[in-house]
């Protein structure tokens with residue numbers, strides 16, 4: 007069973023993308039980059055903020071996830087880097103390189119597909 011850890015943009019998670027619900031809905035519906043888990047019992051085990059600009063804290067925060075979940079015998083088997091970070095972060099390449107170098111598990115770029123095309127039409 008895959009155990010999914012989402013890594014997102016701290017600033018977006020705090021102020022813009024309310025409750026991270028688009029990522030969770032996409033996971034529950036197996037849409038967007040979560041379509042690969044359709045028909046499986048994959049679980050979402052965390053949504054981790056990057057730690058703020060310029061992303062210097064991401065590696066220790068990944069290590070904290072391991073420590074924090076160790077008492078329950080849980081750890082992620084897949085990382086998904088959220089749409090907020092992949093699409094908008096000016097430090098994206100650095101963050102992706104660090105996550106891919108240190109996670110030790112597969113890293114997927116992307117999560118939900120629900121980016122609005124416009125604000126007022128429709």
Ligand code: SF4
Pocket residue numbers: 014015016017018056057058059060061090091094095096097098
């Ligand atoms: S480093 Fe990137 S992902 Fe993290 S808070 Fe800054 S803009 Fe967002």
